[in-house]
Amino acid sequence: MNSTNEGTHKKNFDATRIKVCCIIVSFNPQIENILHLTLGITEQDSFVLIVDNDSRNHQELESRLPKSANIKFIQLPNNTGIAHAQNVGIEYALFNKYTHIVFFDQDSTIDSDFIRQQVTAFEHIRSVQLQLAALGPAFVDKKHGFHYKIVNIDRHGRRTKIDTQHMQQPFAASLIISSGSLVAADALRAIGPMDERFFIDYVDTEWCLRAHAKGYVIFVNPQVQMLHAIGDxxxxxxxxxxxxxxxxxxxxxxxxxxxxxxxxxxxxxxxxxxxxxxxxxxxxxxxxxxxxxxxxxxxxxxxxxxxxxxx
Structure with missing residues (x-):
């Protein structure tokens, strides 16, 4: 997919203080997909935490994961929903003093420089937007190749759609989906974790709107893209x-x-x-x-x- 222009986002931050924890929530996954995603993350010097919602194939998944200090597997005793699984990962990341968290679905696919590009862009934006909470990528439909539009919502709830296909610079957005989103740990502490009562749908919607209500902003980086599919x-x-x-x-x-x-x-x-x-x-x-x-x-x-x- 498209790569971020190096001249656009200068590394004017201390990269040595950055610690990224990538949280993958799994439930009866295609194991090859998770193995590929895990490898792609660790090759970008980031930590992988897989939180499994009592999958039928969790034993096979855990046994096939590479033995590495940068990979951890947490098995939940039953399926408690994506929000709870994400919160288990968030608690681990905050306790271990990670500075940034990236959420992934079990079928996510990323480029070889995805995390580095997003961290660089995030820190560049936050040098101007101090209340930046999260940065999402642009999304392209896996099956049909079209670009998903980003939805902006005003305070009355009126919607406008933003086409990311020909955009170059990061822009503010009301809502982003959790998959591929990079979130600052300090923002998570202030905004709070995911609302577990939702179990699965609208978890990211509610969290984004709560972030805005607390004075935070959310951006999308259109130069970094992920493949995505809505529905089975x-x-x-x-x-x-x-x-x-x-x-x-x-x-x-x-x-x-x-x-x-x-x-x-x-x-x-x-x-x-x-x-x-x-x-x-x-x-x-x-x-x-x-x-x-x-x-x-x-x-x-x-x-x-x-x-x-x-x-």
Missing amino acids: NSLKLLKWRVPVHSAFRRYYRIRNAFFLLKMPHVPTLLALREIAFNLVHQLVLILFGHNKMGYVRSLWRGLKDGLNGKY
Whole structure:
């Protein structure tokens, strides 16, 4: 993918004080993917912490990891969700005095200079934006090759989309996804960990909005890119591609949108839009997807628990 121009981000910071911990949350992963990602991280002089959510293949995964002081594997006794697993990693990183944390999904793919580029860009931006909390990359769809747009939200919840494809300089953003995001340890201490009540969906959305509410800023570096895919598959409907997640995942998507509505740092318009969008999305999956009854049940449970505030 694209590389950051060396002249754009000068190393005007003390690189010797930087300690990067990369947290990978795994759940029934493709082991080759994690091994490739782990190798790519360690080759960039960064520490890898894999937090496994009780995967069926966790023993094989742990046994195949290289024996290295820069790799640690933590096995959780059951699947407690991505937010809790990330918090386990955050607690470890903060206790061991890492200065920066990078979050990855188990299927993330990075370039050979991804972490160094992001750390350099982060420190350059923070020399001007002292309240910088996190820096995300730009994302390109794995299957179809298009660039995902970055969403900005004003204080009323109105959205604007930013196309990163032809941008050169880092820019402020309201929301970034956790995969590939680099977060300052001191910002995490001030903003707080991930909200474990969300389990999986909207974890990064809520944290970004909480960061903004506490006076922090978030940036995207369009010169550093990652491949990404939303959903397990997609449905082609007229000119749109509709992401397809499991019924299990759709339950959390629907339920958690109602949770956003109750949070004072989340714009009401944003939460209402997510509720409406998820209901339409669910209807499409029920009408055109497989496992129709599974989606009907997840809709019912998501509505019931969301309205009742059941975490």
